[in-house]
Amino acid sequence: MDREEHIEKYIFDMHEAYDSMYEVLIDGEYIDEVLEKSNYLVVFPFDPTTFDENDIEDMLQHYVEREEYEKCVVLRDYYKER
Numbered sequence: 001m002d003r004e005e006h007i008e009k010y011i012f013d014m015h016e017a018y019d020s021m022y023e024v025l026i027d028g029e030y031i032d033e034v035l036e037k038s039n040y041l042v043v044f045p046f047d048p049t050t051f052d053e054n055d056i057e058d059m060l061q062h063y064v065e066r067e068e069y070e071k072c073v074v075l076r077d078y079y080k081e082r
Contacts, residue, residue: 014045014062015062015066016038016039016042017042017043017044017045018045018059018062018063020034020038020042020044021044021045021046021048021059022059022071022075024044024048025048025051025075025078026071026074026075026078031048045058045059046058053079056075056076056078056079059075060072060075060076063075
């Protein structure tokens with residue numbers, strides 16, 4: 001196992017990073033709550049206090065790849081309302 005695989009397996013999980021961001025943006029959870037319940041080092045894919053259309057597009061792409069279309073609809077509507 002190389003270093004990058006080790007990091008992805010034991011330290012950082014990209015899916016959890018996007019799910020954590022989703023919980024903060026959409027579910028209204030506090031960042032400290034998300035950090036406390038995580039099994040991994042949580043690295044948010046972008047700053048949850050300042051985000052733009054590109055950040056939402058990245059999240060949408062992530063959830064399309066995972067075929068989580070319900071989250072895509074919620075994210076799309078959330079961004080339109082802001």
